[in-house]
Amino acid sequence: MTQRDLLWRYWFLLPIYPYQNRRTLRREVLKNTIWTFDQVQGIFYVVVPIRMTVVRLETGGLLVYAPVAPTPECIRLMRELEAEHGAVKSIVLPTVSGLEHKVFVGPFARQFPKASVYIAPQQWSFPVNLPLSWLGFPRQRTYVLSNPYEYNPFPPEFDYAILGPIKLGLGSFGEVALFHKPSRTALVTDSVISIPETPPEIVQLDPYPLLFHARDNGLDVVEDTPEMRQKGWQRICLFANYFQPDALEVPQFGEVFTEAKQAPDRSQRAYYGFYPFRWRSHWKASFEKLQGKGRLLVAPVLQTLILNRAPRETIKWANLVVSWHFERLIPCHFQAPLEASPREFRQAFSFLEKEELPINQPSYPLPEADLAPLEKIEVTLSKGKIVPPRSEKI
Missing domain, CATH: 3.60.15.10 (Ribonuclease Z/Hydroxyacylglutathione hydrolase-like)
Structure with a gap:
């Protein structure tokens, strides 16, 4: 071994x-x-x-x-x-x-x-x-x-x-x-x-994570192409920044388990075929709003x-x-x-102010639907007094 x-x-x-x-x-x-x-x-x-x-x-x-x-x-x-x-x-x-x-x-x-x-x-x-x-x-x-x-x-x-x-x-x-x-x-x-539109070089040294998330379901098999790597990278960015973006669906466990038994790759590296994700068609638009043509962003x-x-x-x-x-x-x-x-x-910090600073570049506001899960977490943590309440904008 x-x-x-x-x-x-x-x-x-x-x-x-x-x-x-x-x-x-x-x-x-x-x-x-x-x-x-x-x-x-x-x-x-x-x-x-x-x-x-x-x-x-x-x-x-x-x-x-x-x-x-x-x-x-x-x-x-x-x-x-x-x-x-x-x-x-x-x-x-x-x-x-x-x-x-x-x-x-x-x-x-x-x-x-x-x-x-x-x-x-x-x-x-x-x-x-x-x-x-x-x-x-x-x-x-x-x-x-x-x-x-x-x-x-x-x-x-x-x-x-x-x-x-x-x-x-x-x-x-x-x-x-x-x-x-x-x-x-x-x-x-x-x-x-x-956030770059294409995956950085360090991420591409092992493309498996990119291809893992480029799949549309657990039965999907994707080829290692630049397009698939980019697709996987952009979905990874949505995961990393929103945890559960609006375009992401989490199927019932029974469905995931049934699919896992039929998955073409059931190795340990593939988490035994488990792939509990489904992506709605607007995931690409969500990424474009997040990425904002590479502008500076507070996560x-x-x-x-x-x-x-x-x-x-x-x-x-x-x-x-x-x-x-x-x-x-x-x-x-x-x-x-x-x-x-x-x-x-x-x-990048103007979200903390009542009036945003004027700037000569396009604005890319984050979609409220994508922020909703994070805001629910905030409400839960605040009610439990685990975190202090948010302060008023200045």
């Missing part, structure tokens, strides 16, 4: 795709200055890119923003940069609630024992808040960033701004934006995204469940980021780098 066979035999113990088969793609954004490291992760093949950014310091060495999984491939690519530009000196965890970022910081930091680790304030864990060292952060070299900061712990070519932490009952949400002044590049984590989950709890604080943070007059934006998910303007960044 091969390692891969053994891995799939126990897939249910670690249901976060791509399990142990995690690839890394390094891309040079700005020659000898900025690099991105892309990986993927997801659940039930709803896979999206997750990104780490590395910046060369003017005095030599490297700064790492939002570490990804320190796989042998990832570390090999990092060692190549260290050999040319110097050792990793700073590692930044820019989020409070993003488990997909937080879980890798400790293991990544152990690969670079001389690097200082800077983390967003008010880290938390569930169900019990644990000491930072118990969460894997190295005890003697981990520093909590302050908001507002009294001094800048980063080299002089950087500035930073902290959003939150926004209290959410069981936990909190926070994000550290970092600005590299020489390249006029802003690094952000989850606050904004830009629907953040819009409905998190940032509307602190609109004034969020707008203040967005205005501070805009004041950097950046020319390039690198988020941790979906498309990057982005040649986005500060005005476009600020416009």
Whole structure:
């Protein structure tokens, strides 16, 4: 039995795709200055890119923003940069609630024992808040960033701004934006995204998730073509951003079970033939509204469940980021780098305001029908006092 066979035999113990088969793609954004490291992760093949950014310091060495999984491939690519530009000196965890970022910081930091680790304030864990060292952060070299900061712990070519932490009952949400002044590049984590129409390169290294979601039912067999990959990617984007978009139907379990017994692929990788999805014909229009020709977007989950709890604080943070007059934006998910303007960044947060900012580009409001399931979740959480009520727009 091969390692891969053994891995799939126990897939249910670690249901976060791509399990142990995690690839890394390094891309040079700005020659000898900025690099991105892309990986993927997801659940039930709803896979999206997750990104780490590395910046060369003017005095030599490297700064790492939002570490990804320190796989042998990832570390090999990092060692190549260290050999040319110097050792990793700073590692930044820019989020409070993003488990997909937080879980890798400790293991990544152990690969670079001389690097200082800077983390967003008010880290938390569930169900019990644990000491930072118990969460894997190295005890003697981990520093909590302050908001507002009294001094800048980063080299002089950087500035930073902290959003939150926004209290959410069981936990909190926070994000550290970092600005590299020489390249006029802003690094952000989850606050904004830009969704590409076609699947990114990192997602296409293993096209199986794309083809899995390109099917119209459990009996469907699709060919591996660019059109099918794009179809699967666009449906994945709807899943990832809405959880249950209006175009998605969930059949009765009996129907799913009966179909699974007849499925052409009943392997473990295919979840034994189970495919509990049906897509209505307007799914494509729903994606086009979400994608908005690649415009900057605050993810629907953040819009409905998190940032509307602190609109004034969020707008203040967005205005501070805009004041950097950046020319390039690198988020941790979906498309990057982005040649986005500060005005476009600020416009993405206009859903928190009573009157949207005027901007000379098409508007792509999110369909109310797609937002409805998230708003139902919000009502349930608010009634149960699990999250605080939303605040009035400013």
